[in-house]
Amino acid sequence: MKTLPDDLLKKFTAIVGESRALHQPTAISPYLTEYRGRYNGSSPLVLLPSCTQEVSRILQLANATKTTITPQGGNTGLVGGQTPRQGENDIVLSLELMNHIREIDSIGNTISVDAGCKLADIQKIAKDNNRLFPLSLPSEESCQIGGNIATNAGGVSVLAYGNMRQLCLGLEVVLPNGEIWDGMYKLVKDNSGYDLRDLFIGSEGTLGVITGAILKLFPNPIGHQVALAAVSSPKDALQVLQLSRSIADNTLKSFEFIALSAIQFIIKHTDNKLPAPLKNSHPWYILIDIASTESEIRAYQIITEILNESISRNIILEAKLASSEEEANKIWNIRKKISLAQSQEGKSIKHDISVPLDKIPYFLLEAEKKILSTFPEARICCFGHLGDGNIHFNIFPPLNASEDQFTEHWDKISNLVHSIVLSYNGSIAAEHGIGQLKRDYLEKISSKTKITIMKKIKRALDPVGIMNPGKVISI
Secondary structure (H helix, E strand, O other): OOOOOHHHHHHHHHHHOHHHEEOOHHHHHHHOEOOOOOOEOOOOOEEOOOOHHHHHHHHHHHHHHOOOEEEEOOOOOOOOOOOOOOOOOOEEEEOOOOOOEEEEEOOOOEEEEEOOOEHHHHHHHHHHOOEEOOOOOOOOOOOEHHHHHHOOOOOOOHHHHOOHHHHEEEEEEEOOOOOEEEEOOOOOOOOOOOOHHHHHOOOOOOOOEEEEEEEEOEEOOOEEEEEEEEEOOHHHHHHHHHHHHHHHHHHEEEEEEEEHHHHHHHHHHHHOOOOOOOOOOOOEEEEEEEEEOOOHHHHHHHHHHHHHHHHHOOOOOEEEEOOOHHHHHHHHHHHHHHHHHHHHHOOOEOOEEEOOHHHHHHHHHHHHHHHHHHOOOOEEEEEEEHHHOEEEEEEEOOOOOOHHHHHOOHHHHHHHHHHHHHHOOOEOOOOOOOOOOOHHHHHHHOOHHHHHHHHHHHHHHOOOOOEOOOOOOOO
């Protein structure tokens, strides 16, 4: 690993103090590996600033000395965007101590937060104030809102509330030269020039460090109903989605779909049986979540109409409407357990993609056919947010095959899957971002004009090139 001069390390340490500058390998280690273990980086120093001014001073020094910085939130990213490079001297800048709620505005329905606030804490504080912050992710107990913004996170409620870009009104960002851009505005309407906020949302720490945000809050739903239903095909699932939209309108909070293979992983690794309230095995399952601000009765009327109409049309094979909050949680836990069950099953080649809704059945058929023609015994685990076209399409090695040997085919398999995605005018990065994993592929598939614009933006804001090098785009 390259090293930084001791006197420079001391200057960085002096900004935050010895107690918030980690030098020892054992202390630094948790910041160097991402959740899935695909990327392992190296760093001589981890800094834990407690305020925006400290972040500013860190970046001023980094810019002046050409020291590269890797911003990090909860370290829950899945494409290596938060992981420092291996063999380099990137300093990790962790926002974990910047975790204060700055203000709650009950009239304007906004909450102002530090970037290091955990998503679950923001959800709880909103709920305590009879409001809803709707972003919901499997990692919400540990992920931080700054990382959610930097990756334009989506989650299970995009259908009703939008992704992070739609949930964020204002930002505070420290630029690579240490200047602080104060864009902490609560305004819904503001056409005063270029929208700088949108430039930083989804930039994955390559243009600056997000230190604060103003987020939208919503009325807390009064009525909440959840159902799990079985269908024979993705095409039938889309029919139920279309019907649900026409009946539920804006009360349709989530519409998830799960392949039987994902359920089988849950049975194998967590439950040892078909998870309640399921009674029979079916090829595909859909989870419908209705949230009404009107009443519990209204939510019940909506979801029963969806189920009854779908059953009368012979689209749904079996359905279970949660009869209590406990049963609703059990249904949602099926969806939430998939990631853990996959991890316990072993290594896989994962894809976070999106395609137009009407193309989903065709994509799934074509992708499965081509994968199995090349790797006949491969196992496909598919699930995702059907309501917004986001599919997690993951390929596991054949049973009893070498995981390491199979994952050596990562590029070949991903190129195959991504080529099919692009043939349907889809996206290879639906909600997880680009990071290190898809950086080179992004440049291959994007137009020359798009890449040129992205590089010009990067050079304009970060001419020295200190911010999160090796991520999103190469310079």
